[in-house]
Amino acid sequence: MLNVQTNVTWSDTQESAVLQACSRIAPTWPLDKSIAVNPWWNFKDNSYVETAEKLHRLAGVRGYMGAEKYIHALASGAIDKDCVKQAIVSTEFEGSFEDWQACLSQPEPARIQPLFSAHVDAVRDRHYMKWEEEITHQISQFCAAHFQSLRAMLKKPKVEQKMSLYQHWLEVTRVDYGLSIVLSAPNVRQYLELLPTDAEEALGMMVSELEISDDALEDFALACLYDIHGWASWVAYRQWHEQHPTGDTSHASFVQPNELKELLTIRLAWEWIVFKYMQRHEALMFDDCLARWQEQSELSMSDLAVHKRYFQALEVGALALEFSYQQHLATTLSKSEPVETGEEKKQLQAVFCIDVRSEAMRRALEQQGKGIETFGFAGFFGMPISYRPLGSNLSRPQLPGLLSPAVNVSESLSNQQLNSRKKKLNWKARVKTWSSAAASSFSMVESLGISYGLKLLKGKTQPNKLNDLSKVSQWRLYQGENDVPLDAQTDIAYGALKGIGIYSFAPTVLLVGHESQNQNNLHAASLDCGACCGQSGAINTQVLCQILNNTEVRSQLAQRGLSIPADTQFIPAIHNTTTDQISAAEQCSTNLQETLERASLLCRKLRFAAQQPDQIQNEGLESDKAIKRTLEKRATRWSEQRPERGLADNAAFVIAPRAKTEHLDFGGRAFMHGYEKDSDPDNSILELLMTAPMVVAHWINMQYNLSVCEPFKFGSGNKLLHNAVGGGIGVFEGNGGDLRIGLSRQSVHDGSKWLHTPQRLSVVIAAEQKDIESVLNKHPDLQNLVSNHWLHILQWQDSGSLLRFNGDTWLQVAGQ
Structure with a gap:
């Protein structure tokens, strides 16, 4: 007869150990809002x-x-x-x-191997299914169904109370008769019947019977969570999203308390089941595995x-x-030319995202004339907004994933346009429901197959996924039911201009968002603007231009010391990072369009020369047209695995006056943000840069690093095998296994070599040492990043020297 311990006390010490293990898991964002994440962010202490x-x-x-x-x-x-x-x-x-x-x-x-199931698999007959593989598969398939449907798969009538994650798993798994067959383990289901229905009671019982000591519990729990790290990261996102509302309603659902702890309980339950099953049915093998497990539960000194x-x-x-x-960076910086004074008035200014892909485009645009100046700023342009398409109840954040939006924006449309929009949205929703249902999906293909063929052809020729937004002439900004007042819009404009560091204005100022263009790509959002939560930056630039072109806003800005000339016009533009084409709104002049076209042409040359010199010779891409045609094919080809390199090989973040860096070539490896220390007497701008874009750049850097160093846990694998999970939660590689998170192999590997060299971010700051240290001392997280070697802080002195901060002192970078 099978017996289990009852009335086991779950101590505060054990609870603390489990919660500490759960707190180490960083969130992962859904596919349609994919942002770069440092998977080890919660270890920064x-x-x-x-x-x-x-x-x-x-x-x-x-x-x-x-x-x-x-x-x-x-x-x-x-x-x-x-x-x-x-x-x-x-x-x-x-x-x-x-x-x-x-x-x-x-x-x-x-x-060490903390999991008992791994020791069983090491000695079990190799013809049997491995316990660990089936455990991961079973939990993963369950989680996919649970989080997709957001209701119990075995829904019973007259049951109103929501089941917890653990209770739902227990109910579903207890009636899964296939487990015994797949695992070649008859009667394994009877052990599921012994598990308590309360998650905390189950935890206490299992930890006691497995004899996990209080000292070892945190590490053991962490090992269990890392065995299903993909789903643990998704649950961590759900819990984070619940605590930090972002305006995103597409993945909204009821999040129960301690959901990650319940996922841990599920994984631990399987360890207990394997332990009890082997103890009862495979005594000799059990004794051998138990000895190995106890011996390897902790390394000798x-x-x-x-x-x-x-x-x-x-x-x-x-x-x-x-x-x-x-x-090498110090050598590059030493080539900086003295800042010229009394130069001619600028005729064109362009503000780009700090993204490494903007570096070559900025150089290309500046080379079109001395009257052109560029700036680097976070790609959401300081806009704390969430976009809600008019006629829809759904919204999406257009700002960094760690921030919550304060303002909603929607298109201002006439009643006729609004009704037309609603009809289109309703039709799309009905077609999606029709195509998703098992019974009707085949008839849908039979009925609409030809029209879908036309849709595929349209994808081959449509240059931008946000073309419909280019026709929006007016945006509405609102909070709740009320429009955002003029004072608040002025606050947004003032903050943006101060952050950009622009104080004198050319007649034309471009605000250049960026987006990628690709087809049939589940990870498309990872190539869009990370500062816009994996979306195009087009909306942000359009809304900010509308605010800055408002004469009433300009009047209030003048009262705050920022005077914008009456002849200055702010124009939204977009940088297509796949084709390296920069284009402005329709109202721009012919001369400006020609300037942007020449800059795009030069940028493509610079990009190919730096990244793909062999391809130019091997494929006969010497001509400008041939290079452009090659990039456009990548953008529209349905089977393209590598439409662009994204942010691969990023290595540095330069916070300095553009005048000191405009003649320098960082090889497309540097994030670049303008900063004038003389215009920041209270260090408020420096503090903002070090607490926001620097942290975002660090996250990007760490995601690329770990996707190369540990592609199985922190990368999503081969794109060719990807299947979407749960309506955009993430991907499976094939039909099972853990939820795959991070970058695909094609994003960091070209088929013969890695495209990214894992190295931690080097942050170069043109500011006084005391000012940099002051910001670090105010923010413990930043202190941890520097002193614990998660990134490097370097000071770029006026003399040209580069000094590295080691947490206590500043050391000269060798080789200068």
């Missing part, structure tokens, strides 16, 4: 090397390139030997340069020391690579 070592030891994930990559980088010259010696001094690695090389030449040290030393050596390699890049 620990050093990078400690985090990488711990998660490799517990979950087998990697936060560094392989040791051989650093050895190869040293041999190829990408790592300077002196930088290795500097890195050794900067870490806890004990030994010489030769000791470091010897350490990396050793095999990767063994990790000597094994732990070897493991830590190896990771300290990897940290030396990573720092040496970053220090070597900073030497």
Whole structure:
């Protein structure tokens, strides 16, 4: 007879350990609002090397390139030997340069295996389904159905109370008769019947019967969550979204308290089931697995020391690579030309997103004449908005994912246009419902197949996905039912102009948002503007231009010391990052259109020369038309796996006057934001830049880094195998496994080599040391990022020198 412990006390210590493990999981955003995330953001209170070592030891994930990559980088010259010696001094690695090389030449040290099911799989008959694989598959399929339908799959009549995630899983799994067959484990379902229906009671019982000590519980819980890390990240997003409303209603649903804890309970329940099943039905194998599990539940002191030393050596390699890049950066910055005074009045100004893809376009536009000036600013242009299409109840955020919108915007349409819009939206909703239902989907294809063929052809020729918005002449800004007052609009305009750092105005000022253009791509949002929550920046530029062109707003701005000349016109523009085509609104002059066309042509040349020099020769792309045609094909080809490189190989964030950087080529690897320290006496702008865009750039950098270092847990795998999950929650690679998050392989690999070199962000700031330190001291999160080696802070001095901050002192970057 099967018995389980009852009335087990769940202590405050155990609760704290479990909640601490849950708090380490960073959220992941849905596909249609995909933004870059640092998956290790919630470990920032620990050093990078400690985090990488711990998660490799517990979950087998990697936060560094392989040791051989650093050895190869040293041999190829990408790592300077002196930088290795500097890195050794900067870490806890004990030994010489030769000791470091010897350490990396050793095999990767063994990790522990906290999960009992993994030990069973290691000795079980290889012809049987692995427990871990089926556990992940079962939980993943359940979560996909649960979060997609948002109601119990086995809905019973007259049941009004919502079931918790754990209770729903238990009800569904108890009647899954296929589990015993798939797992070759007869009667496994009887163990599900023994599980308590209350999640906390179940946790207490399972932890007690598995004899998980209080000291080991947090690590054990973390290992369980990392085994289903994709779904854990999604649940973390749901909980984050509940606490920080963004105006996004497309994935809105009831979020129960401690949902992540309940997901952990589900994963732990499977560990308990495997344990009890093997104990009863496979006694000899159970004893062997139990001995292995208890032996490997914790590394010996000597094994732990070897493991830590190896990771300290990897940290030396990573720092040496970053220090070597900073030497190259210092050389580039030393070529900065003196700022000219008394130059001619600017005739054209253009404000771009700080995105690394804007760097080449900014240089190309500036080269069209001395009267042209560009600025870098966060791509949402300081607009705290959520876009709600008129005629729809749905809205989407148009600002960074960590912020909540304060203002809604909608098109101002006539009643006739509004009725037409509603009819179109209703028709689309009906067709979608028709095509999604199992019974009617085939008849839908039979009826509308030809019209869908025309729709596919339209996708081959339509140049922009937001073409309909180019016809919007007026936008409504509102909060609730009330329009945003003039004073509040002036506040938005003032904040944007101060953040941009623009104080004198040319006759024409372009606000340039950016968007990608691609077909048949589940990860399309990851190529759009991250500062706009994975959307095009077109709406933000149009709304801000409307505000800045308002004479009443300008009058109030003048009272605050920002005078905009009457002949200055703000014009929205868009940078298509796939084709490197920049285009402005229809009201711009012919001369401006020609200037933008020449800049686009030059930018495409610069891009190909830097990223794909071999393709120019191999495919005969010497002519401008051939290059443009190639890029346009990528934008419209249904089967295109790599429409563009996105932000691959990003490495630096430069916060400095544009006049000091406009002649410099950062190779498309730098985020760039303008900053004039003399115009910021109270450091308010510097503080804003270091707490907002710098953190966003760090998230982008870390997502690319970890998608390369650990593509299985932090990358979404092969695009060719992707299937959308839950209406846009994420993707499966194939038909099962964990929810895949992060960047696809095609985003970071060209089929023969990696497109991104994992290295932590180097942030270059042209400001006084005391001012930089003042901002760091005010924000513990920033202090952690610097002192724990999550990113580098460097000061660009007026003399041209580059100094690196190590948390206590400023050190000269070698090689200058």
